[in-house]
Amino acid sequence: MFRKPHYIALALVGLLTLIVLNLPSHTAARLKLAVGSLFLPLFGLSRASHQLAGKAGDALLPRSELVRQLDELRRANQELQFRAMQADTISRENDRLHDMVGWQRTHPWKLKLANVVARDPANWWQTVQIDLGSRDGIQVDMAVLTTNGLVGRVSGVSLTHSQVALIGDPSCKVSAMIEKTRETGVIIGTASPLDNSLVKMSYLSSNTSLRPGERVITSGMGGIFKEGIPIGEIAEDSRPVDFGLMSEARVKLAANLGALEEVWVLLP
Amino acid sequence: MNWLNPALILLTAFLAVFLEACFGAPRYLLGAQIDLLPALVVYTSLTSNFGMVTAVAVLGGLWFDALSANPLGVSIIPLFLPGLLIYARRGLILREQTYAQFVLGLGASAVTPLLTLLLLLSTRQTPALGWGSLWQWMVMSAGGGVLTPALFRLFDGLENALNYRPVTETSFRTDREIRRGRS
Numbered sequence: 001m002f003r004k005p006h007y008i009a010l011a012l013v014g015l016l017t018l019i020v021l022n023l024p025s026h027t028a029a030r031l032k033l034a035v036g037s038l039f040l041p042l043f044g045l046s047r048a049s050h051q052l053a054g055k056a057g058d059a060l061l062p063r064s065e066l067v068r069q070l071d072e073l074r075r076a077n078q079e080l081q082f083r084a085m086q087a088d089t090i091s092r093e094n095d096r097l098h099d100m101v102g103w104q105r106t107h108p109w110k111l112k113l114a115n116v117v118a119r120d121p122a123n124w125w126q127t128v129q130i131d132l133g134s135r136d137g138i139q140v141d142m143a144v145l146t147t148n149g150l151v152g153r154v155s156g157v158s159l160t161h162s163q164v165a166l167i168g169d170p171s172c173k174v175s176a177m178i179e180k181t182r183e184t185g186v187i188i189g190t191a192s193p194l195d196n197s198l199v200k201m202s203y204l205s206s207n208t209s210l211r212p213g214e215r216v217i218t219s220g221m222g223g224i225f226k227e228g229i230p231i232g233e234i235a236e237d238s239r240p241v242d243f244g245l246m247s248e249a250r251v252k253l254a255a256n257l258g259a260l261e262e263v264w265v266l267l268p
Numbered sequence: 269m270n271w272l273n274p275a276l277i278l279l280t281a282f283l284a285v286f287l288e289a290c291f292g293a294p295r296y297l298l299g300a301q302i303d304l305l306p307a308l309v310v311y312t313s314l315t316s317n318f319g320m321v322t323a324v325a326v327l328g329g330l331w332f333d334a335l336s337a338n339p340l341g342v343s344i345i346p347l348f349l350p351g352l353l354i355y356a357r358r359g360l361i362l363r364e365q366t367y368a369q370f371v372l373g374l375g376a377s378a379v380t381p382l383l384t385l386l387l388l389l390s391t392r393q394t395p396a397l398g399w400g401s402l403w404q405w406m407v408m409s410a411g412g413g414v415l416t417p418a419l420f421r422l423f424d425g426l427e428n429a430l431n432y433r434p435v436t437e438t439s440f441r442t443d444r445e446i447r448r449g450r451s
Contacts, residue, residue: 020341121288124395194400
């Protein structure tokens with residue numbers, strides 16, 4: 001069936017695969033980044049065309065609509081300014097109380113906006129690429145979020161781009177907590193590969209009884225995610241698993257992972 | 269212009285990987301992203317030489333893995349094996365028939381993700397799998413099957429548009445001319 005050249009080619013391709021798969025991790029990562037950088041012009045082109053389409057859409061908006069949106073934004077801005085003033089007062093009060101008790105002060109978050117430029121082409125991973133890299137101060141294991149809630153963590157960094165493992169990906173496990181009861185568990189993966197809005201929260205105590213609608217936030221344990229980042233809410237009653245040794249619940253994520261366009265990277 | 273077809277195939281492989289990463293419409297509509305590379309491997313193995321089959325599998329696999337969380341190189345063998353099998357048997361395949369193209373595309377698109385997952389699991393990776401993955405596999409297979417004949421039509425069209433048409437030679441030869449009369 002096969003001729004000699006086929007066997008030689010098969011052996012060479014097999015050898016090449018073995019060599020590449022067994023490269024030291026940092027060499028493999030560098031090689032991967034080098035190969036991935038071939039796509040950078042296309043990413044730039046795609047982004048430019050998106051911006052052009054956006055500008056064309058803006059140009060078509062009638063003036064009355066723009067004025068209405070401006071009014072709305074002014075109102076929202078004023079409301080947010082009042083809230084910020086109130087939050088400043090509460091923060092100062094909180095700092096004073098922290099000093100009195102001798103607790104360490106919590107620092108405000110430093111965030112950097114990034115655009116999502118690509119999704120993982122393989123169906124068995126949940127990762128995206130963002131347009132910030134090591135030259136922008138991005139490092140591995142930084143938390144990535146939207147205004148709705150946690151999205152994932154940075155899992156790989158190149159000079160201009162980074163890979164983000166989304167919540168639900170096997171490489172992004174999150175130590176989570178029920179906001180009301182302070183009970184902790186771990187977000188271990190998606191409930192179904194077809195629906196990335198539902199994830200499994202496991203390692204809950206066996207006698208827990210969670211109800212739908214309870215808010216889930218990051219617990220701050222593990223050192224990657226700061227405490228208090230919203231993750232989502234319990235989607236259905238918790239149920240015992242592993243012969244009743246622990247409980248598990250499904251969590252509906254707050255951030256829409258299927259429609260990510262812009263995300264914020266939480267800097268240390 | 270013998271370089272045109274190989275260049276078009278490699279360019280298509282590169283663009284296919286980019287499009288899979290940038291445009292998620294199949295993922296939202298069908299629940300799975302369709303992979304174009306197995307269909308391209310089928311086309312290459314039925315129309316090009318063996319070096320080209322190897323090049324598409326190696327470069328396509330590397331490009332795919334570079335944009336994915338896959339370890340680099342894991343997609344090469346799963347793309348190469350269907351190509352090799354089809355190439356070795358291509359004398360027996362009715363490559364001009366749409367149904368043959370569909371069946372080969374379906375088979376290659378079904379085998380490639382299975383082999384990739386097998387390799388991933390054997391390298392101690394933990395891809396996100398579940399019952400939903402079965403649906404994704406079926407979508408990938410059917411999508412690859414449908415795209416393969418489309419790819420043949422596309423390349424035929426491009427070849428006709430960009431390549432020189434073969435010169436139709438007449439059967440007239442001066443050395444075989446029968447000269448009549450006295451010389």
